Amino acid sequence: MGATEGDRLGPYHLLSTLGAGGFGEVHLALDPDGRTVAVKILHPHVAADATALSRLAREVETMRRVQGPHVAEVLDASMEGTRPYLVTRYVQGRPLSALIAAEGAVVGDDLVRLAHGLARALAAVHAADVVHRDLKPANVIMADGEPVVIDFGIASALDSASVTASGTVVGTPGYLAPEVIEGGQSGPAADLFSFGTTLAHAATGRHPYGTGPASAVGYRVVHHEPDLEGVPGWLEPVLRECMRRDPAARPTAAQVLERLGIEAPEVGEVFPRPRRAFAVPGLASGPSGSSGGGAVETGVHALSTRQWRPGQRPPSNRLSPEEALRRRRVVVHRRWVVGTGLLTAxxxxxxxxxxxxxxxxxxxxxxxxxxxxxxxALLARKDRGRAIVDLAGGAGAVILWAVLGTFFSTLTLALALGTVLFVLVAILVSS
Incomplete structure (x- = not known):
């Protein structure tokens, strides 16, 4: 796609590559106001499909109506030129798939927050008449323990014969609903099936329809029951309803909210209100966050949009490249002053x-x-700390010179100096 770090795409300044998927490559970028956003540049074979691009262009305005703390909102799009792209809110976190692979199943309060967050996300997506169609653990970003759904509506909008023939699989085996695998329409009910499989995988650490070739997994989705062993009792009935083979028998996103004890958002309401405390059966009541578990409040803490301006300290205590370089220079300077001071003394x-x-x-x-x-340092950079280190190094070298000359013989000092020089030469040669 020709996108490199430091490149510009329309009004956006690309910073680094975040990853790639079936439809495009995602870059961290800065918008004209200096805020971080995620820019998805569509793959060339997708960009060459005029029908798919026209459909996506029509869907963008609808997708922009989807808002909420558990969705990465669509901010902008351009379907023109050789590199069409889509811009969304940048969410800093780890994909749910990577989290499960590294740490295993999601349990306890974390599973409750995940279930509630995904249910709210689907309710917000469906309320805007958008179908995700590719909900899976890789499209769920965990940010501060809360799930944020990405790429909603893209798979549905870009589903065309030429795109699929070019190598893109619209959906992921094991998370696609049976009617989609059999060539039927993908509607909101298919998203509920994907919701169930995603949560089943999170709750058990296993794929509910096993692993293997896509054809084998797809066959099990259509003809076999899912593996829900180990799913907590409060969640299993909801997942079984969502993973029914008949799409008409599955609950809607609003009904899933009801079953989980969450009040559905009103029209125009972005942040759903808590309805009641949700008790997890099998966990003794106790203070929040204690090992005993207890009632889990279903309220959503507003997720801060992970945005910052250049020169500011990024969130989650991560340093910007400029700040990291500055601190590295300070450390190198201190080591240089101390090392050369000791050797000189x-x-x-x-x-x-x-x-x-x-x-x-x-x-x-x-x-x-x-x-x-x-x-x-004082005149050019006004770095008072560097000047203090320099003066302290000079004074320390003189003091050390006086102490060593007073308490040690010339022969002892010569042997020590020779040893130090030998070690330094050895380090230089080996490096």
Whole structure:
């Protein structure tokens, strides 16, 4: 696609590649106001399909109406030119699929938050007459323990014969509803089936229809019952309803909210209100966050949009590249001052008795270097901390020179100096 770090795409400045999927490559970017966004650049074979692009262009305005703390809102799109793209809110976190692969099944309060968040996300998507069609663990980003659904509506809008023939599979085996596998229409009921399989995988750490070739997994989806062993009792009935083979028998997203004890949002309401405390059977009541578990409040803490401006400290205590480079320079400078100070003091103390003029020359030379460096820091960069380190290094070298020359013999100091020089040369050669 020709997108590289530092490239520009329309008004967006691309920073780095976040990943790639069946429809495009996702980049972290800055918008004209300096806020971070996620830009998905469509693959060339997708961009070449005029029918799919026209359908996506028509769907973008509808997709932009989907809002809420558990969806990555669509902010902008451009279907023109050689690199059509879609812009969404950037959510910093880990995909649910990677989280399960690394840490295993989601349990306890975390599973409750995941179930409630995904149900709210689907309710928001369906309320805007949008069908996700590719809901799966890889399309769920976990941000501060809360799920955020990405890529809603893209698979449905880009479903065309030419796109699929070019190598893109619209949907993921094991998470596609039976009617979709058999060539039927993908509607809201298909999203509910994917909701059930995604939560089943999260709750057990296993794929509910097993693994293997796509054809084998698809056959089990159509003809076999899902593996729900290990799913908590409060969640299993909901998942069984969502994973029924008959789409007409599955509940709607609003009914799933009702079964989970969550009040459906009113029209125009972005953040659903908590309805009641949701008790997880089998967990003794206790303080929130304790090992005993207990009642889990279903209210949603508003997820902060992971955006920051250049020069500000990014969220989650992550340093920007500029700040990391600045701190690295400070560390390197301190190590240089301390290391050269120790070496100069040792060399000057060794030469103090046999060659006093050389000893004085070493100390004066080192002192001039650190004084000049500190002066430049004050005048050019106004870095008072660097100047203090330089002055402290110079003073420390003189003090160490006096102490070593007083308490150690010239032979001892010469042996120590030779050892230090040998180690330094060995490090340089090996590196």
């Amino acid at each position: 040792l060399a000057a103390a060794t030469a103090r008795t046999p060659l006093p003029e050389l000893s004085l020359l070493l100390l004066v030379s080192y002192g001039l270097v650190v004084i000049v460096d500190g002066g430049i």
